[in-house]
Amino acid sequence: MSENAYRNLSLEETLDRLLAPQPTCILFHVHPDADAIGSAFALAAFLESQGSPCYCLCADEIPARLAFLTENMQTSVLPNTLPADFDNARLISVDTASPAQLGALYGMFGDRISLMIDHHEMGTPYADHLIVPGAAACGEIIFDLIAASGKEAPAACAPLLYAAISSDTGGFRHSNVTKETHLRAAALVESGIDVAELSHKLFEVKTFPVLRAERLGFDKLHLFDGGRIGISSISFEDKQFNKLQDDHLSTVVDLIRSVAGVEIAVAIRQPTGERVYRVSMRANVDFDVAAVCAKFGGGGHRRAAGATLTEFNDIAAAEQAILAAIQENS
Ligand SMILES: [Mn+2]
Structure with missing residues (x-):
């Protein structure tokens, strides 16, 4: 598969595509982490508010320790739970750099994915893409897309994006943290999330x-x-x-x-x-x-x-x- 077969999209081009209302499946990588889950479900909540019914899919179930992120959203992300009305949905992936990271989803849907949004440097693009290697988390790119839209994000987005960004930066400790990372986080905090509770669940609780x-x-x-x-x-x-x-x-x-x-x-x-x-x-x-x-x-x-x-x-x-x-x- 040639990398050149796919287009490199700007933020604006990506946003134009996203804002066209249609049933949408959002796919993310196996062994999902809070960035994958938070990015997918925040994007889903935003697109739903813009008229696109969404369903999030992963080859692996959300691990129990992160289940709090999607409470009241979907009971499962496994492909066998996909409702029939999404049979012809457009397919978007987040936080997933290469086909192999989609696991079983790639065989089922790989050739139909129309857009990938990611922040990994070394991957194998499998669709038209917005890839921002400088982003500490895919959640930062989703944040920027929503901000660029000028639309108001539903309340569900802020804790999901905060979880995505804080998780992929190890609680704002890793070398990928920039001033912009903190500015995005500050905007999310401003919208009224419970930082202490999220941080406790993400970083302190261990079974x-x-x-x-x-x-x-x-x-x-x-x-x-x-x-x-x-x-x-x-x-x-x-x-x-x-x-x-x-x-x-x-x-x-x-x-x-x-x-x-x-x-x-x-x-x-x-x-x-x-x-x-x-x-x-x-x-x-x-x-x-x-x-x-x-x-x-x-x-x-x-x-x-x-x-x-x-x-x-x-x-x-x-x-x-x-x-x-x-x-x-x-
Ligand atoms: Mn990530």
Whole structure:
């Protein structure tokens, strides 16, 4: 698929397309985070207020810890719940850089997606697109689109966009935060959201399984190069033994990132008994983890990226390969 086959759209062109009222499905990436969910549901609420019925779709269900974001909106985002009146809907994706990140949705809808709105630098466009790599969160782009429309956003939009932006910036702590990020957040706060409650739910609340996952992640932490590189690998067997599911493991990489001296943090997990390993990588220093992940067909941002490894016999071999790739780029 050639990248050149798709048009690069301006904010205005994107807005023109969005404001044409028609049934719309909004798709977002597997293992959805608050940016994907917040961007999709905020865009849906806005488009509905402009006469477009909307339905949000993801190949994975919204994780329990983020379900509060979409309470009273949709009970499920799985494709088998799509109402029949959306059979011929236009399809828009948010926060999803490459076909693979759509998971099962790509096979079902991929060739019908007419617009992608995203902020990832290294992806494979699969439709006409508005891609703003400088945006800290896809939620910032949705915010800008709504602002540029000059229309009033429904009340539901502000907490969703605040969650999207604060989540993708790690609570306004990551290197992607700009003055504009804070200005957008300020405008959202002005509209009357409960920042303390949202922040508590997004960043402080941890379930027992998540805490068990962090303990396991810490037990499995291996430090290399004098503690500069920290890698934690959690196999399917480890997961089963500790009664953990994949969405319990998402904070392990942040735990590793918080270890004093660690500059590059890696969490590797094995979703099933198959030899497939998912890698999350973060840099505390100016180091391009997306370039390391790209060696394995993955991608993301300079300081936060991921990849899926399929060519290794066990998780230890996957860990060795990741370590070697980081060292090669160091
Ligand atoms: Mn994002």
